[in-house]
Amino acid sequence: MEKNDYKELKEQLLSTKKNGYDILPSAEHAAMEDYCAGYKAFLDASKTERLCAAETIRLAEAGGYRPYSPGMDVKSGDKVYVCNRGKAVMLAHIGKNSLDQGIQLAAAHIDSPRLDLKPNPLYEDSELAYFKTHYYGGIRKYQWVTIPLALHGVVVLKDGSRITVRIGEDEGEPRLVITDLLPHLGAAQNKKPLSEAIPGETLNLLLGSRPIGGEEESGRVKLAVMKLLNEKYGIVEDDLTSAELEAVPAVKACDIGLDRSLIGAYGHDDRVCAYAALKALLDMKETPAKTAVCILADKEEIGSDGVTGMQSAAFDAFIEDLCASQGVPLRACFARSFCLSADVTAAFDPNFADVFEKRNGAQLNYGVGLCKYTGARGKSGASDADAETVAYVRRLFDEAGVVWQISELGKVDAGGGGTVAMYMANRNINTLDAGVPVLSMHAPFETVSKLDCYETYKGMKAVYQAER
């Protein structure tokens, strides 16, 4: 075979996945940087699901979205949103077609792994004051000690009034910390498996050390801390029982690498896809053919249950209300809808190559990562998109010039994970997972590639704008 014939045959028959930087036109580099600057600002404003929902609404209203209430008259071109209990947001850009043609959905989650305060959090031990925590989501506990932490959330009083708590986020403010053992005394701890070295009950936030009152008194540091909280927020210890206070890393999003090609931050999972889904919707100037819907859900990290999770009827109620305004049954709409379950995937990490299967791992800078299935132990817990749905997204992405790859989370039986995909698919909506590959997922400081962030945004746009 001639050399040129061979080359041609190879190009014709074999897969040619390329690094995104070999595909992305240089004219788009500035747009990518702009997009990522916006994303970093979004992250810094969105340390918790409540803050993220509030920031989402701020951006949505600036983009012409208005609050929706059931029974409201909506027509093609209208932009509406619903905020579910301050912790989840659903937005819709009403399309030209009737809702019986289905909707084009992107569903991401805005909760991230963190440390929640227990209902009776405050205590003193050895003249040091602490908050007890109960971790939320799948964390590796050893990663959360000896890093500066901030505290965010709400305290709700018996009369229903809500007090916003924000400690340790801004420049010049004190931070909180969880201490760890010094290496000099770590001989026994060093022998334990990573999962046992830092027991959950030692994830206690150090709050203070300065006593008040006379030396004959006890619990003086605890009282001093409660006094400070009372002065700042007007609360007493019992009020902490009806509170949602979350300790999160006190770090801001920043560029990573000498070439600034990466972004390091807390909470990429899944605000990186949430932002892509939101921004793509807000940037859509023309009325789409089908109604475009963006759902930013809470509670994914603990199973998507609850009133603000993706299993909640709040989503069905919103779409059903929109359908009712057009006299369309919800089930008819769902049956013709498509959902991109926008959640992060694991990026291949050469430092830990043995847990990945390289041919099917997501590679940084290779674009948005499609996942046909997630789950564990033989796809258990996965909705496993059908070939038709994968083909549909391949076409959409290729037509829109989106850099994409398809991958699995890791080696067969190395572990596994889930997303909201199955909860959408269970509603009779064709669903495929897609998202940004992440290094050190669920760590207090995760890393993603700017190119992958930008391509995910382009992918979301393609989904919303799809005509069929």
Ligand code: MN
């Ligand atoms: Mn996720």
Ligand code: MN
């Ligand atoms: Mn996660």
